[in-house]
Amino acid sequence: MTIPKFAQIKQFIVNNIRSGAWLENQRVASENELAEQFSVSRMTARRALSELTEAGILTRSQGLGTFVASFKSQSSLLEIKNIADEVKARNGNYSCTVLVLESISAVAPIAIALGVEVDSVVYRSVLVHNENEQPLQVEERFVNPALATSYLQQDFTALTPHEYLSSVAPLTEARHTVEAIMPNSEMCQWLNLYHEEPCLQVIRRTWSSSGIVSFARLVSPGSKYRLGGHLTFKK
Structure with missing residues (x-):
């Protein structure tokens, strides 16, 4: 079964985060860079970034780019809820x-x-x-x-x-x-x-x-x- 290009890009990004190649708050590849790397349209690259942003894995800042979200941030305000x-x-x-x-x-x-x-x-x-x-x-x-x-x-x-x-x-x-x-x-x-x-x-x-x-x-x-x-x- 062929994996869609946008899913391949998502997997590529997640693998880089999991391996430590991309650290928390580090800027990740842009839409243009991903589009060129995977030979896809900017729309396909944008979909991958958008879905990972919606999932809280990435965070996007207007005019600055897309960054790895702080998944491992520690907060004493966290409550254990049922x-x-x-x-x-x-x-x-x-x-x-x-x-x-x-x-x-x-x-x-x-x-x-x-x-x-x-x-x-x-x-x-x-x-x-x-x-x-x-x-x-x-x-x-x-x-x-x-x-x-x-x-x-x-x-x-x-x-x-x-x-x-x-x-x-x-x-x-x-x-x-x-x-x-x-x-x-x-x-x-x-x-x-x-x-x-x-x-x-x-x-x-x-x-x-x-x-x-x-x-x-x-x-x-x-x-x-x-x-x-x-x-x-x-x-």
């Missing part, structure tokens, strides 16, 4: 699809993230949060069983992991990183994307007073991104 409440605040209809709810042996990266021993048992969930029956966000979460013993027994169509964990292990701290990614075929299926498009991935670790509670990966279509930050909650 996604169900966010949807309802927009007068949307929230629902959740549970794809995976299981216990697994922690491989090294997960064990390190949760502060547990390698190969120890941890809980894993994969959920799709929906707004008006359309996928809004995929949440893959690993949970420390010692701090949320009944995690696997919860009905996450009735309450979110955030709500449950906040009740059994109240948050005292959270750390986030945010980056642009291109979703794989499985993620495209979960998000009901007809073709690959830039998505924003949030990696989040949360603590309670007793230790690390969870390690989560949240993936949303690129038009729905959030800044990252380090929060300390008031007791």
Whole structure:
């Protein structure tokens, strides 16, 4: 299947950002430069830049050019909100699809993230949060069983992991990183994307007073991104 030229340009730009070749706030190639490089019209190049700008991956300044957006900006003003409440605040209809709810042996990266021993048992969930029956966000979460013993027994169509964990292990701290990614075929299926498009991935670790509670990966279509930050909650 031939990839449209504008999609090739988008992929080229995203790859340069992901690899670090183009840094945050750096000026990217102009419409004319991209049109010449890919042998396309300026309209095709403009479409690629416009779609990435709409997705929050690029930012455009009249008379100055197009720049890489600050995806990894850190903001202490960031709030951890319950996604169900966010949807309802927009007068949307929230629902959740549970794809995976299981216990697994922690491989090294997960064990390190949760502060547990390698190969120890941890809980894993994969959920799709929906707004008006359309996928809004995929949440893959690993949970420390010692701090949320009944995690696997919860009905996450009735309450979110955030709500449950906040009740059994109240948050005292959270750390986030945010980056642009291109979703794989499985993620495209979960998000009901007809073709690959830039998505924003949030990696989040949360603590309670007793230790690390969870390690989560949240993936949303690129038009729905959030800044990252380090929060300390008031007791």
